[in-house]
Amino acid sequence: MLKLLLNRKVWALPWKFKLFILRYFLSIRNPDNVQKINGGRVLSIYLPPFPSQAFDTFLDAQVRASRGTAVPEIVNISLTSECHNGCWHCLTSEEENELDGDVLLETIGSLKQMGTFQFLFTGGNPLLRDDLETLVSAASGSSVALVSTPGPLDRERAVSLKKAGCQGVLIALEHHEREINDELMGSSGAFERSLDSIENAREAGLLTGTWIVATSETINDMDAYLRFVKEKGVTDVAVFEPMLVDEGYLLDDEDRKYLRELQKASKKVKGYPRIISGPFMDSEEFMGCTAGYNRLHISASGDVYPCDMLRDSWGNINDEDITSIWKRMHDRYSQPICGCIALEKVDEELPEYYNCLIRKGVRRG
Numbered sequence: 001m002l003k004l005l006l007n008r009k010v011w012a013l014p015w016k017f018k019l020f021i022l023r024y025f026l027s028i029r030n031p032d033n034v035q036k037i038n039g040g041r042v043l044s045i046y047l048p049p050f051p052s053q054a055f056d057t058f059l060d061a062q063v064r065a066s067r068g069t070a071v072p073e074i075v076n077i078s079l080t081s082e083c084h085n086g087c088w089h090c091l092t093s094e095e096e097n098e099l100d101g102d103v104l105l106e107t108i109g110s111l112k113q114m115g116t117f118q119f120l121f122t123g124g125n126p127l128l129r130d131d132l133e134t135l136v137s138a139a140s141g142s143s144v145a146l147v148s149t150p151g152p153l154d155r156e157r158a159v160s161l162k163k164a165g166c167q168g169v170l171i172a173l174e175h176h177e178r179e180i181n182d183e184l185m186g187s188s189g190a191f192e193r194s195l196d197s198i199e200n201a202r203e204a205g206l207l208t209g210t211w212i213v214a215t216s217e218t219i220n221d222m223d224a225y226l227r228f229v230k231e232k233g234v235t236d237v238a239v240f241e242p243m244l245v246d247e248g249y250l251l252d253d254e255d256r257k258y259l260r261e262l263q264k265a266s267k268k269v270k271g272y273p274r275i276i277s278g279p280f281m282d283s284e285e286f287m288g289c290t291a292g293y294n295r296l297h298i299s300a301s302g303d304v305y306p307c308d309m310l311r312d313s314w315g316n317i318n319d320e321d322i323t324s325i326w327k328r329m330h331d332r333y334s335q336p337i338c339g340c341i342a343l344e345k346v347d348e349e350l351p352e353y354y355n356c357l358i359r360k361g362v363r364r365g
Helices: 015-026 052-065 101-114 134-137 153-163 179-185 189-205 218-231 252-263 322-332 354-356
Strands: 036-037 040-042 076-077 116-123 144-149 165-172 207-212 236-240 274-277 295-298 338-340 344-348
Touching: 015 354, 101 134, 101 322, 116 134, 134 153, 134 354, 144 153, 153 165, 153 189, 165 189, 165 236, 179 189, 189 207, 207 218, 218 236, 218 252, 236 252, 252 274, 295 322
Parallel strands: 076 116, 076 295, 116 144, 144 165, 165 207, 207 236, 236 274
Antiparallel strands: 036 040, 338 344
């Protein structure tokens, strides 16, 4: 902790943000929340290890944001729409496309120059791409490269991704009971494929997470789910809420409150993995919705969106450089806001994280 606070880039941040970082690190009471990887320590599969070149990129991005020049810190790229599953909430199957490798390499290079510290390769199923390791290698180093997949991830591929520079793999697992999981993922055998993928990722030395889209029904099973994946060696769980689906699947305010409290509890409860929940991250307590402000999504057709749930394209990487597209989109989404834009539940005030980060007097949009 002392080494972190003595970092010169930390001291370039506003004093309120330095206090925020101190409070955040000291709030990690569960020792399982801190792991060692590649000679550094990580607090989340999504964050770079400290110390590392990628962590310096992360700090650079925070310094620039504090001075009013936010960069695309986090980029999700859907490499292909192909997948053998039929998850109930998936929108990717509507695209029926696959991004060109050379265009992707050029785009990744431009984004790294702009200051991106995290790339998440998703789909469909990115494991179906033969050039996945090439893309991971291009994204790693000064950034963190992650892969999100429904599997199957065999041992050879897991080792290959690790050698290419992948930090972690997020594996789809919708429920801790086989029959319910396979129904939600729309594929017989999905449960076993996910569990095998978790084991192979762990053995390869990758940080290993799962992700789940919670419904008003499955949210009641969340405690059992978290303890189940923890026993399987999962380090991180991303909990999303359904959007752009029938209203019967949507969460209510009490459900969102529960997920916010669940993320807080994950720092203290030894039986839980680390948790990132959409309702907490979008709330006034933390980052708020940063779609288009410091993150973007690239679809399998090359369209650039603020996030994968906001289907207003600001350009296509097959036709235009990502730098120009980003500037145009960021001019529109010039600050984070409390709440989820996709759900149209927003408050124009800045969330706590950015109230600490942005320097007094900086234009907020």
